[in-house]
Amino acid sequence: MKKTLIISIGVAAILLLSGTVGYAMMNKEVTVSFSDKEKTVSTNVLGGTLEEALADEGYNPAKLKAKYKPSVPWDQPIQKDTNIRLACKCDVSLKVGGKDPKKYTTMEPTVGEFLKEKKVQVDSNDQMNATMNEKITDNMTVVIDKIERRVQKKVETVDFDVKKEKDPELPAGEKKVEQEGKPGKAIYQVTALYKNGKAMVTDKKLVDQVKPVTQIVKVGSGEEETASNSELASGSRIAGLKYSRTMQAETTGYTATGNKTATGTTPRRGTVAVDPDVIPLGTRLYIPGYGQAVAEDTGGAVDGNVIDLYFDSEEEAIQWGRRNVTVYILE
Known part of the structure; x- marks a missing residue:
């Protein structure tokens, strides 16, 4: 009896063990x-x-x-x-270069693989709101700002100085340009960073320059020459033209502005702008170094003994610069 029980228990144990192994x-x-x-x-x-x-x-x-x-x-x-x-199967919005975003569905796991799938090139200077190895998540927005570096040269004009020297050989009040002034040049390298086509940062660096030439003006310190009443009565002349009187004036140069003069004429060489309280419009003048002129225009900066001379080109106007001269009022 005991033997039978032992056998039965053994069989049960084997079956239980077999089931456990099978389950595992x-x-x-x-x-x-x-x-x-x-x-x-x-x-x-x-x-x-x-x-x-x-x-x-x-x-x-x-x-x-x-x-x-x-x-x-x-x-x-x-x-x-x-x-x-x-x-x-994630929905992703992609915005490149400031343009309107486009929506895509992708199964790519990372931002880098998604951009490769869409054949979007990312340059080393570009800025992104995500990293290349960042996981793609549903309803994600990827923004790529295109950063461009532009380098160009810029040339600026440098005004020349005016040096005045006394000259006893010239009558008092007379002036003579001994050396013409020439403007210089400053050459800059301008580097600009653009974000999606709009300027962000600009850097300006001087790389070369041409120094201006100083204008030397002789100023008369001798005795002032005056005309007698009889000489004025008989009509004094300058360059073969009769004049009634003279005056000291500061002259400048200007060129075409596209506007008519104050008297309605088209400006040309010989047209000058004056202060009509000093020189009435229509007055004929002779200006040494410039020639005959007619007062036909006015200007906001033309005040008192200032006369603005018209030149055909900007280069001529710049070359004239600012000069103090004796102006002859023609008859």
Whole structure:
């Protein structure tokens, strides 16, 4: 009797042990990872499918199927320990160079692979709101600002100085240009950074220069020459032209502005702008170094004994500069 009991217990133990081994051999460990999430799901599957395993873990298979594509079929029985990856069908907005964003659906896991998929080139100077190895997530927006560096040269004119020297050989009040002044040049390298076509930062660096030539003006310090009443009565002359009187004036040069003169004429060489309270419009003048002129225009900066001389080109006007001369009022 005892022998029979022992045999029975032994058989039961063998059967129980056999079932345990069989269960262990059928139970599989599965790790599920999501392309758009950091967390993973680890579970044991006993002859079931991926869909069943995730349902057991509390997930809604229908929602997962709509948003993810697995690395194994949803309904395939899991027969070994395995790692399964769910690739997100993520909606992504892409904005490049300040343009309106475009919407895409992608299953690429990272920003870099998504941009490669869309054939979007990112330069080393460009700025992004995400890194290349950042995970793609649903409803993500990727912004790429295009940064451009432009380098060009800029030339600026440097005004020349005027140096006055006393000359006893000239009558008091008379002036004579001994050396014409010439403007110089300052050459700059201008570097500008543009973000999506709009200037952000500008750097200006002097790289070369041409120094201006100082204008030397002789100023008379001798006795002032005056005309007697009889000489004025008989009509004094300058360059063969009769004049009634003289005056000291500061002269400047200007060129075409596209406007008519104050008297309605088109400016030309010989047209000068004056202060009509000093020189009435229509007055004929002779200006040494310039020639005959007619007072036909006025100007905001022309005040008192200032006369603005018209030249055909900007170069001539600059070359004339600012001179103090004796002006002859013609008869």
